[in-house]
Amino acid sequence: MNDITTRRSSAAGFGIFTLILIAVFVALGVWQLQRRVEKHALIATLDARLSAAPEALPPPSAWPALSSAKDEFHRFNFTATYAKLPDAMVYSSGSAVRDDISGPGTWAFLPAKLASGETIVINAGFVQNTMQDRAFEDRVAARLVTGAPVTMTGYLRYPEPPGRLTPKEDTAKRLWFVRDHRAMARALGWGEVAPFYIDLEAPVPDSGTPKPGPLKVRLKDDHMQYAITWFSLAAAVSIAFGLWWRGQRRKGA
Incomplete structure (x- = not known):
């Protein structure tokens, strides 16, 4: 009687653990599907911003109201x-975000x-x-700074x-490894700068360098693949537990 009770307790414990594992895998799969919906919505939003006709740059009085969430990647003329x-x-x-850029190089940032x-601050191109x-880089920048x-x-x-x-940035070479234009402004004496910077699309300089250009959204969208993986694991655990349970019942018969 004690052996039977012990086996039943072990089976119940293993069953509860299996249910928890299945619930976790299913929840992760559902979460990936939700993330996929959010990612598609983000891609659609960014595509719309990048393809919209450029507008006039907002006046400085409106800059504090701008934000990354609602304004980044909008196109502007100025x-x-x-x-x-x-x-x-x-x-x-x-x-x-640039299909025409490959391999190592630098982005030219100029006030x-x-x-x-x-x-x-302008990211004048690659x-x-x-x-x-x-x-x-000094020769490249000098061709842009004409005073006009x-x-x-x-x-x-x-x-x-x-x-x-x-x-860490190399201030002697004026070389950064992250696009933080405010840090550049502080280190290089650019003074007070706008809270944003501009990724230049046009014009392209006669020399072709730096190389500005249009941006394109290329966000990874692996969420369906991850969801299928989590749901497959839930199914595999369910099948394994079913086979184990059938074997236990045969032993007790």
């Missing part, structure tokens, strides 16, 4: 003059003045600069925080 101040370069091994006097050569106003079209972007493994 006129600005590149300031005669040190430029910065941001190392990149490629681009997640520019609006007619109203405010400074905005430079194939595998050695992060400061002298080469330039009518630009670009995408509103917000700075990204450095990760735990992000290398």
